[in-house]
Each structure stands twice: as structure tokens, then as C-alpha cells.
Amino acid sequence: MKLDFDKIDRVIHERGRLAIMTLLATRVRWSFADLKAELKMSDGNLVTHLRTLHQAGYVATTKEILDRPQTSYGLTERGRAAFAGYLALLEQIVKTGQG
């Protein structure tokens, strides 16, 4: 098998954003506060990563006002597809590395 490392999505393949994408993949929607609590990231950093993901078209943002203003985030179709592609590559790497 031929691994093409150029195909690694730089947007996803960064520690912080990889963490975000992985979390987002497990649940339909996440509030900003929950993400922050789970990731133990500074909010500035978290927002920046979310914006990067948003600009790449991977993440959708929903703003609502319940009793408190609350923004929630989820993967777009495109984001899901990109993440699936990324995971497939990881799998190949794991297989190659262990085989």
C-alpha cells in the first residue's frame, strides 16, 4: 500500500482541532461551554480553532438564546466527510506502522 502523507488534512491534523473534531463526531451538538470544559483549552484558543474549522466548512455554528446566550457547534456534512477521510488515512498509517 502506498501512503500519501500529502493528503493529510492540515486543518484537522492539528492537536487542538483534532480533539475538537473527535468530540464533535461523537455528538450532534456541543455547547461552547461543554467543549471548553472537556478540552481544557483557553476560550480564545478554542474560538480560534472553531473559526478555522468553520472557515474550512467543517463546522456549523448555531446561536440561540435560552435563559443564557448559548452557541452550539456541530459537524457539517463536509466536515463529517473530511474527518472520515482523515480517519481512513490514520487507519492506514496504523496498519502500516504495525504491520
Add this chain to the structure above:
Amino acid sequence: MKLDFDKIDRVIHERGRLAIMTLLATRVRWSFADLKAELKMSDGNLVTHLRTLHQAGYVATTKEILDRPQTSYGLTERGRAAFAGYLALLEQIVKTGQG
């Protein structure tokens, strides 16, 4: 399962070095020229990554002079262990992301 993204080894988790580590894992030794040809990296860049990996104790360097001077590279025990740990984390991410 609880994923700890802080455990991601920054030395390994970079595109170029991840490629190098993956290649090194598949064969006992690689010549510099072979790595360069396979990775399509500039030699300066490749050397820098190899040095980083070397300083982390993950890669051993062997210099020999056959007809031409030739340097070859291989994983150390520590490198192999670190890479295995990294791959295990990748596996968890893949599982979490797909589950």
C-alpha cells in the same frame, strides 16, 4: 473511553515526521537518499526532521562509507515504543470518531 489529547506526542504528530516514522517502522534501515526519494522532501527539511527525531531519542543514525558515504537511519527501541504509543492513540481516535 476517555481520550487524552495532551498525550499526543508533538514530535511524532507532525506531518513530515509522522511520514518518516511510518517509513522507518516498516524497514530496519533506510538510507538518506531512499527517504528523500520516498518522501519528496527537500533534503534540508528532511535532515532537520531527522535531527529532531534523533534528539528525542527516537532515531539512530549510522554512518558508513561504502563506495559513497551513506548514512542510514532506523528506529531506536524508544522510538518504536513511542510510535506504538502514538499509534494506539490514533486507533482510539479512529474508534471514537467512527463509533
Add this chain to the structure above:
DNA sequence: CCGAGCACTTTGCACCACAAAGTGCGGTAT
């Protein structure tokens, strides 16, 4: 001696992760 190739080092640029501090807005308490 000259040119080529290997294995570097050095330099420089540009990007980016990350933290810290500041902003605005709405709700809540006093």
C-alpha cells in the same frame, strides 16, 4: 583538477498555536 552527488548547515520567511487581556452583551442580584 573539475564537476557531481551526498549529507548536511544556515538563513530567512511565513505561518500558527497558544495565552492573556480586553470587548460587548444580556441576565441577575442589590
Add this chain to the structure above:
DNA sequence: ATACCGCACTTTGTGGTGCAAAGTGCTCGG
């Protein structure tokens, strides 16, 4: 009404680093 607090940002600053390009020394072949 005002003061305060938390949420969701933006801005700023710094350090680190990937990467390319150019330069270095070394050895061999012609």
C-alpha cells in the same frame, strides 16, 4: 438604576516551527 458576572468572542503578542533555498565540506569519478 447600577453594578456585577458569565458567555462568547476579538485582539494582541510571543515563541516555535515547518519549509524552501542557498551555501558548505567531503569524497569519488573522470
